Amino acid sequence: MSVAVIACGAIATHISHILEAEKLDVTIYPLPPLLHNQPAKIAGEVEKTYLEIKDKHSKCAVAYADCGTYGALDTVIEKLGLKRLGGNHCYDIFAGKEKIQSIMDADAGTYFLTDFLVKSFHRSVIVELGLDKRPDLRDDYFKHYKKMVWLAQNPTPELTVMAHAAADLIGLELEIDVVGEGSLKEQILELLN
DSSP states (O other), rough: EEEEEEETTTHHHHHHHHHHTTTEEEEEEOOOOGGGGGGHHHHHHHHHHHHHHHGGGGEEEOOOTTOOTTTTHHHHHHHHHHOOOSSSSHHHHHHHHHHHHHHHHHOOOOEEEEEHHHHHHHHIITTTTTTTTTTTGGGHHHHTOOOEEEEEEEEEHHHHHHHHHHHHHHOOEEEEEEEETTTTHHHHHHHHO
16 A cells, blocks of 8 residues: 545645655645636545545545635545645745735735746636636736735746746736745655654
8 A cells, every 4th residue: 555645736746856855655646726716626626536546545645735725625634534734825835824924914915926827827827717818807807916926936037937927917016036845845744644
């Protein structure tokens, strides 16, 4: 029997790198990152995946923060006897809860990006919100945002260009904060112990 992690697809690659570096034999079951656009479905998908894989593994953990489920994910993992990552969202994991709270206290109109969101911005945001066909809806979604903060895990010149393009697409100023992977490694290793 082996160990499994049901992971948010947006952080599955980071988790894979951590597991490889630690030489851990863990099977990752990434769920679609676009579930974040409908967070009410996350808990159900985690439960469904767990029920499909539970007999193949001696241990399973959930690599999601709450991610907008408003406690529904916690209800499911408690029922199933699992554990999940801490925090309200992956921003807490990468940058630390205190830093995110400080940014939000200073300006609640902050739109956050991770490396994954920088890479997938057009598909995850523009297409999913229909802005590719209806750019006039920009203000309906983003009029209350004042700035965009990229919480960069592994910034590259290419990603920097993409982050600026994302900010330009929705008319926000971009700030870049290189945070690395924050507490993700520590939390993943703790989940697996």
